[in-house]
Amino acid sequence: MKTITSLAITIAATTLLSACGNTQKPAEESHEGHDHAKEAKTEVNAEKGKVSLKDDKLNAVYPHYIHLTTALTNGDVAEAKVAAQAIELGAKELSNPASLLALTAKIGDATDIEVQRVAFASLSDDFIQRAKVSGVAGGEIYVEYCPMALNDKGASWxxxxxxxKNPYYGESMLTCGEIKETIK
Incomplete structure (x- = not known):
């Protein structure tokens, strides 16, 4: 009886160990056609540098601007549209929203990332001015600049x-740029 129990334990242990050494992926882990490069793209974390603007209405829209920056950095046209729509909704509450509304509509209608990035440059100029007028209640906002953006005309964000994390070139030139100013 003891021999049978020992044999059963040995077989069970061998089976368990051989199963653990199985290098074949289960069916649910197969990711044929799955874009792992997209998952690996850099994400700009809005929480990392928690910022609060003095203008409450602008403060409500600003996280969506950061979301848009992240989407463009990642080269994600669809996510840029989502962020632009959120900015558009919040921009209606801001003073002189016409420019922001036109630019967010352009980003939302675009099917090409480069078209979105061109509109983003003007949108960023508007946001930079608004952030400077508002002032920062907490944290710091950095005005970053890429001299090569927009065919070497340069653009800020x-x-x-x-x-x-360059939204104008994304992964192709992720770290191209410099801090031009800090808004405190």
Missing amino acids: LSNQKDI
């Missing part, structure tokens, strides 16, 4: 972090 706002960021909550000092690390450059």
Whole structure:
């Protein structure tokens, strides 16, 4: 009886160990056609550099601007549209919203990332001016600049972090740029 129990334990242990050594992926882990490069794209974390603007209405819209910056950095046309729509909704509450509304509509209607990025440059100029007028109640906002954006005309954007994550070139030139100013 003892021999049978020992044999059963040995077989069970061998089966368990061989199952653990199985290098074949289960069916649910197969990701044929899955874009792992997209998952690996850099994400700009709005929480990392928590910022609060003095203008409550602008403060409500600003996280959507950061969301848009992240989407463009990641080269995600669909997510940029979502962020632009959120900015558009909040922009209606701001003073002189016409420019923001036109630019967010352009980003939302675009099917090409480059068209979105061109509109984002003007949108960023508007946001930079609004952030400077508002002032920051908490945290710091960095005005970052890429001299190569828009065919070497250069373009700026706002960021909550000092690390450059370029929304104009995304992964192809992720760290191209510099901090031009800090809004405190």
